Amino acid sequence: MLFRIILICFFFYNLYQLTIKSNKMKKLLLILLTLNFTVVSSQIYTTRTIEIEAGQMDKFIKSAGEKTQKFNNDENNFAYYTFEILSGENTGKIFRVQVGSSEMMDAGLDQAELDYWGKNVGPYIKSNSVGRTVMWSRANNASFVPESSSDNDLRMVIFYNYKDSGEQDFWRFRERQAKARAAMGDNQLDSAMNVMVCGSGCDGNWVAIFFSYDSFEAQRQINREGLPKLRDKYDELYGGGSYEQDVNKVDASLMPNGRRNIHMRLIREASSNSN
Numbered sequence: 001m002l003f004r005i006i007l008i009c010f011f012f013y014n015l016y017q018l019t020i021k022s023n024k025m026k027k028l029l030l031i032l033l034t035l036n037f038t039v040v041s042s043q044i045y046t047t048r049t050i051e052i053e054a055g056q057m058d059k060f061i062k063s064a065g066e067k068t069q070k071f072n073n074d075e076n077n078f079a080y081y082t083f084e085i086l087s088g089e090n091t092g093k094i095f096r097v098q099v100g101s102s103e104m105m106d107a108g109l110d111q112a113e114l115d116y117w118g119k120n121v122g123p124y125i126k127s128n129s130v131g132r133t134v135m136w137s138r139a140n141n142a143s144f145v146p147e148s149s150s151d152n153d154l155r156m157v158i159f160y161n162y163k164d165s166g167e168q169d170f171w172r173f174r175e176r177q178a179k180a181r182a183a184m185g186d187n188q189l190d191s192a193m194n195v196m197v198c199g200s201g202c203d204g205n206w207v208a209i210f211f212s213y214d215s216f217e218a219q220r221q222i223n224r225e226g227l228p229k230l231r232d233k234y235d236e237l238y239g240g241g242s243y244e245q246d247v248n249k250v251d252a253s254l255m256p257n258g259r260r261n262i263h264m265r266l267i268r269e270a271s272s273n274s275n
Helices: 002-022 025-033 057-071 102-107 111-120 164-183 216-238 242-253
Strands: 043-050 079-085 094-101 134-138 154-162 193-200 205-213 254-266
Touching: 057 079, 057 111, 094 102, 154 164, 154 216, 164 193, 164 205, 164 216, 164 242, 205 216, 216 242, 242 254
Parallel strands: none
Antiparallel strands: 043 094, 043 134, 079 094, 079 254, 134 193, 154 205, 154 254, 193 205
């Protein structure tokens, strides 16, 4: 409960600051209209980027896996998913995801779990290399996971940072794309799309979109064959030329250098059982 109260207070404080700076009630209304995207999931996703000591990756994976199996494989405890970053400025580092409810956040981690990590996993982590802790919530209305989607290990993650003034345009496209994917039926893209909104630890309006694929070739095939069908369905639902128009508005909504993407691979042996 305390964690929820903190999030609510943080949100309304930012609304207050935003209203003072803009002095426009329409800005406040815009934020309220998009609230359903930013506070929708009861689960909190906490992420950290970790650099492993040279030559110690195998030992890290083994020890992190043993810790995860011991403490993080039932519904009453946090789940953890461990990824190796394959591209971008953090290539070769670990991206560790903690998943839990707000009640779990209130309770915090068990001391025995923390001690186990420090003793058995910590020695393989490079000193002062752990990145900032970032908290995310899933934007359900902008996400889509098709029934045909497989439990794949490859992830492409696109990070966006949009301007305050571009919020409506950004989220309009994300919600419409999710609806278009759902409407594709037998032609739907066989790739999960999970849209995550940063609630803490980010500078700006950061959103991370996780796409899952079986392989790089599968991603290329979907881009080559599936995306044209998605554009057609989008235009069918929202009018001819809508896809291109909305994409252009999203481009204009972003901060300078407000888009980047990386690839990651799920390390199953160092992750909780369910994914």
